Amino acid sequence: MKNANKKETSSSENSQTLKIDFYESGIGDTTIVTFPSGGIAIVDAHPSQHDHRPDIRKIAEGRTIHFVCLTHPHADHGADLIPLLEEHPAVGEFWSTLHDVPSLLYGIQEMRNFPSPVKEFASQLNHVWANFFLDLLGAVAKRKIPRHLLRSDQRKKTIDGVDIHCIAPDESIQNSYFDSYRQSLKDSNRKFPDPNSLSAVLVLRFGESVVLLGADALRKNWDSAVINYRGRNLPNAHVLKVPHHGAKNTFNFGHNAQTYLDLCLPNKQSKAVLFAGDSKHPAVDVYSKVCEYSELYCLSNGTRRQVGDSNPLRIGILGAQAVRTVPTCNPAVSFELDRNGNVNVLSGRNCEACPLAELHGTTS
Amino acid sequence: MTTVTDFPLSGEPATSGHGLLTDAAPQSGTVVFNSGSTTLPDLDDTQQSVKLGTARKGDRNILRSHSTRRTKRRLRGFLIELQNPESKNSQARVAFVEDGEMILYDLPAEQLVRAEITEPNQPFQMDEVEIEEEDGAIVFGYRFKALAKPSEAYMETLQIDEERKQKRDLIFREFANSQD
Numbered sequence A: 001m002k003n004a005n006k007k008e009t010s011s012s013e014n015s016q017t018l019k020i021d022f023y024e025s026g027i028g029d030t031t032i033v034t035f036p037s038g039g040i041a042i043v044d045a046h047p048s049q050h051d052h053r054p055d056i057r058k059i060a061e062g063r064t065i066h067f068v069c070l071t072h073p074h075a076d077h078g079a080d081l082i083p084l085l086e087e088h089p090a091v092g093e094f095w096s097t098l099h100d101v102p103s104l105l106y107g108i109q110e111m112r113n114f115p116s117p118v119k120e121f122a123s124q125l126n127h128v129w130a131n132f133f134l135d136l137l138g139a140v141a142k143r144k145i146p147r148h149l150l151r152s153d154q155r156k157k158t159i160d161g162v163d164i165h166c167i168a169p170d171e172s173i174q175n176s177y178f179d180s181y182r183q184s185l186k187d188s189n190r191k192f193p194d195p196n197s198l199s200a201v202l203v204l205r206f207g208e209s210v211v212l213l214g215a216d217a218l219r220k221n222w223d224s225a226v227i228n229y230r231g232r233n234l235p236n237a238h239v240l241k242v243p244h245h246g247a248k249n250t251f252n253f254g255h256n257a258q259t260y261l262d263l264c265l266p267n268k269q270s271k272a273v274l275f276a277g278d279s280k281h282p283a284v285d286v287y288s289k290v291c292e293y294s295e296l297y298c299l300s301n302g303t304r305r306q307v308g309d310s311n312p313l314r315i316g317i318l319g320a321q322a323v324r325t326v327p328t329c330n331p332a333v334s335f336e337l338d339r340n341g342n343v344n345v346l347s348g349r350n351c352e353a354c355p356l357a358e359l360h361g362t363t364s
Numbered sequence B: 001m002t003t004v005t006d007f008p009l010s011g012e013p014a015t016s017g018h019g020l021l022t023d024a025a026p027q028s029g030t031v032v033f034n035s036g037s038t039t040l041p042d043l044d045d046t047q048q049s050v051k052l053g054t055a056r057k058g059d060r061n062i063l064r065s066h067s068t069r070r071t072k073r074r075l076r077g078f079l080i081e082l083q084n085p086e087s088k089n090s091q092a093r094v095a096f097v098e099d100g101e102m103i104l105y106d107l108p109a110e111q112l113v114r115a116e117i118t119e120p121n122q123p124f125q126m127d128e129v130e131i132e133e134e135d136g137a138i139v140f141g142y143r144f145k146a147l148a149k150p151s152e153a154y155m156e157t158l159q160i161d162e163e164r165k166q167k168r169d170l171i172f173r174e175f176a177n178s179q180d
Helices: A056-060 A075-087 A101-108 A119-142 A171-186 A219-231 A284-293 A355-360 B110-114 B162-174
Strands: A018-023 A031-034 A040-043 A065-069 A091-096 A110-113 A147-149 A157-159 A162-168 A201-206 A209-213 A239-241 A271-276 A295-301 A332-337 A343-347 B048-056 B059-083 B091-098 B101-108 B123-132 B138-146 B154-157
Touching: A018 A201, A018 A209, A018 A295, A040 A056, A056 A075, A065 A075, A075 A091, A075 A119, A101 A110, A101 A119, A101 A171, A101 B162, A110 A119, A119 B059, A119 B091, A119 B101, A119 B162, A162 A219, A171 A219, A201 A219, A271 A284, A284 A295, A295 A332, B059 B101, B059 B110, B091 B110, B101 B110, B110 B138
Parallel strands: A040 A065, A065 A091, A091 A147, A209 A239, A239 A271, A271 A295
Antiparallel strands: A018 A031, A018 A332, A031 A040, A110 B154, A157 A162, A162 A201, A201 A209, A332 A343, B048 B059, B059 B091, B059 B123, B091 B101, B123 B138
16 A cells, blocks of 8 residues: 555554544534554545534544545535645545546536626635645645545455445446536536536445445435445445435435335444534435434434524525524544444434434434 | 516415515514515516505405505525425525625525526526505515526636646646546
């Protein structure tokens, strides 16, 4: 492994457990995987506006980063990967689903705008995205960090006895995204495809223990991910990162439809983790389903009472609300998994024990 | 003469099929509706007198009264995204621009979609309209108007700084070949 620093300082060194830390991350996600011998992987990272999460550099300090994974090209999943990719001395690989970077690179400089007095503001928002993308991939390019393309037909990788499977996106979805993206660049009337469809769904298997990291995968991703999961004969998951902040467009409510919950242990034997630091998330019906099925731990939950003025512009339309800070349910949720399928909760409380959930009546 | 058949019944409680008021609504002493109508006639910033259609439940005969309406304020912004556009509860994330600042809001998408505001970055204006009826009742409504049609979109090339231009060129070189 390139640049690998062999010194490990983690307390979990040689613990023969797999540790997963989910940190409250504002509107985004941060997941840290600590392998049995102490090396780590970062799957998405975004800062917390509450400062609950230690600086990402502190978390990774003195530890080998086996890989940094951007599950899909959205800043709420990758903003805090940049300092690691720029500065950390031991980043083994950069994982992503971006197989046509030149097209994306061309596209980020081209935005669809409209003649109006507010067009400069629309440009500003697009600049944020362009800068994120350039800074992130610029660091990978500058340091020549080895890249690994994620796709469901790739073989599993094994790190420290932990098998890592990618069960989404399928090649067809990936190709369709980039085809559509290129078409959109040529035709200003054509909509850009949804980057969430590029979400890498990772499955970590350590003996009998399984962790399912759902990124922001959409319903169509899950249709094939369920098949891929079964095809790899993976046992049902003990831990789930609920996809796309609990959004409705990830969940198939159809009768007999298979969803990500069907890949998890039933009857609340599995633990689900929700990042929903935005007033739109989670969808209440998705939240209810996840609560019925699993033991849910929220880092934040947009259905709870929020902080700040809900309507600074005093708009009298039912449902109109300013985008605000969502209060924290858990600063961090951490699990330790052994080879036998035992899961130990190191930090965090579930919705049944959460006063915020009880207060606002959003438990199942 | 303008007919506004989907405007709420004058003087009826605000919950009669047009939704509850938010805490931002004007206070007591006024009769307030949250119609969000996009079928109001074009209004300018000056007070004008127009005919307002009113209807009683189950009675499609339009009663007309002389009303005065004003645009109380006009907000401008642009659409960031529509979420779950296929759903009847679709929401829109928008940015309003006030005093040179962007304020992000989530709104029910229905009114924007009806006004054909459907494209990311598409600009719009939202008028808060006050209608005073003959009997002194005051009705508030919101009217959305696209400031540009979807077909008016153009491709804008973002100006990136020198440092990022160098990064861009480096990425092009490093990622020129497929990763497969």
